[in-house]
Amino acid sequence: MRIIPIPEIYVGSTALNEVLPFLDRLSAEKLLVVTDKGIVKAGIYENLENILSTAGKTIILFDGVQPDPSITLVSEVTDLARKADIDAVIGIGGGSSIDSAKVAAASIGNEGDIDKYIGIDQLKKDSIPMIAIPTTAGTGSEVTPIAILSDEKEHLKKGIVSNKIIPKCAILDPTLTVGMPQHITAFTGMDALTHAIEAYTSVNASDYSDPLALRAVTLISNNIRKAYKNGTDIKAREAMLKGSLLAGIAFANAGVTAVHAFAYPLGGTYHIPHGLANSVMLPVVMEYNMVGSEDKFTDLARCMLDKEDVNAQSAVAFVNKLSSDLNIPRNLAELEIPGEVISDLAEGAMKVTRLLANNPRKIELEDAKKIYTAAYKR
Template structure:
């Protein structure tokens, strides 16, 4: 039993279930809102689902403004114009409506709107000095779990890396998790965001900072996602699968939000930052390669992960069980058609030294990981996955132009 002092944080109010988004008007009133800014992105706005938050807010007699141009995998610089808008509009509550990208943008707008601080000064742990405007998170992917975490992730355009703002002031007052909102996610987004959710649960389960509060949640998250992700991707209207994914993602958010994530995220951030590979794809790409290296430090837990995924471990040693889990993860990525090699996402071997440097900057994540990685270890893992056998390496060193 872990005897260290542990802190467990989550939103005050967590509302889940099909159709629960209709309660947003009543919940906003409890927060004394009169004038609400909904922040979303163009991909979500196109689906016509913004009405599902706008209508109940208006019906509750609340004024509503909508900003629908948040940028996916958000660059830091994209936030300033929204903060200006929030200030000018004198909004008293912010709603983040979308995937992790739109919600992360909305989270920092809520803390920046009441003052003249700069987002750049908030990067790192506990750098946000004040409480922000009240904030409600409504996720439309299953996903990042950001609706319950104290984290917001941005691309630093100058350094070409992804950076995190981590502060209890970013935890939403209320999270409304309505699985119906994810039905419009196309298969590619369902696969990438769903794998991110699975990886949050896996990395939280093996984290050295896992606790008795996070372990059962992460275990249930692994179960729910493993048995539903293929159905959610290939039969997007399946209510059972979408519900399991939304709850599995939420459990991942609570577990990793407290236990942390580790080497998979640390090594995928430079892939996202330098080559603009979406977060869920970059994580899925890294997962088996990192776990192949990690598993000897956490063999029992990694074997248990395979069991939670539904693999038969009867009569196997922990070591043998680890191989079964590893193969199950590779098969899952193949089934979902997510690449497994750096050259498949346009990354040349010559970029590896910069990827290593980028990964080493993620100190807060390495501290959670069960096995210590030296710079040489990190380089070796990237080299193991550099070129898919039988395919051509990528020649160009240059990172692709920014979108």
């Protein structure tokens, strides 16, 4: 069993304050903060800026992160990072900001264009220290060795996978997530649930990842509707952040599987938000993967429904009902994906061999077409 390192982690309603002692322990004075304009506009960045500027830290702000950040956009961040002679990088926002910050931290010391970092273990040198402050509860990026970038030319999402980009510190402060719009709470929460389900059913699941994945399923299942219905429910928001964190550690170790492989072409070509693409593919892939893994899906159903009298199908029924309660579109037709592109999507998914290798049931091209067809109209 191989265990991926985890950052120093702070959780709670005053956790943001921990950023300062952490930076002081590093003697970090000049910082690059990577975020998006929405986080600045919502006043979330201001909380961080106040803490840092009161302490006399020098801040270089990049607030131009876009969803599904492209290689070109992230190159802009790395250019800024390399020129600015910074001591540390802070990523505050959703997974796109945190992933961009991870690459910026890696680009100092590692030479060349960032597309050279794509793939597994391509980084030769350590990153400078990076602090992740998620404002959504979903990607788990604050604890994973992965940054996902969009390749605009190939219309594909590509991953930089290296322990050298794991953040040094993760700060999970639920007060930063109260303003998250309902649909983002739904999509990102479903992404986190997908991470936990996939980590638990992955062929690389282990005695380390299993308890984390199951606890994540329980936390998310018990709290996602509460956080969706009432965004200011701090207890539910904190539970969602913890669920997302545990799911992140679980999948950093066990990997995600076919749901993510099938979601990537939907994001890369049709710009369907990551959590939404996962939500639509999740129940269909669960049905496929259940064959031969009934016990594992029954374990998941016990956590989702908090009762013993369940079976593998109960887990699928739970996910379908949850998606409906969160007003998430049910199928690919509702996402306005043309029916005639199913073969292209299937070919795209089959290229995500890194994730399909983790899937508990083998998937061939014909299976992939059937899975997308099942997700098209259901």
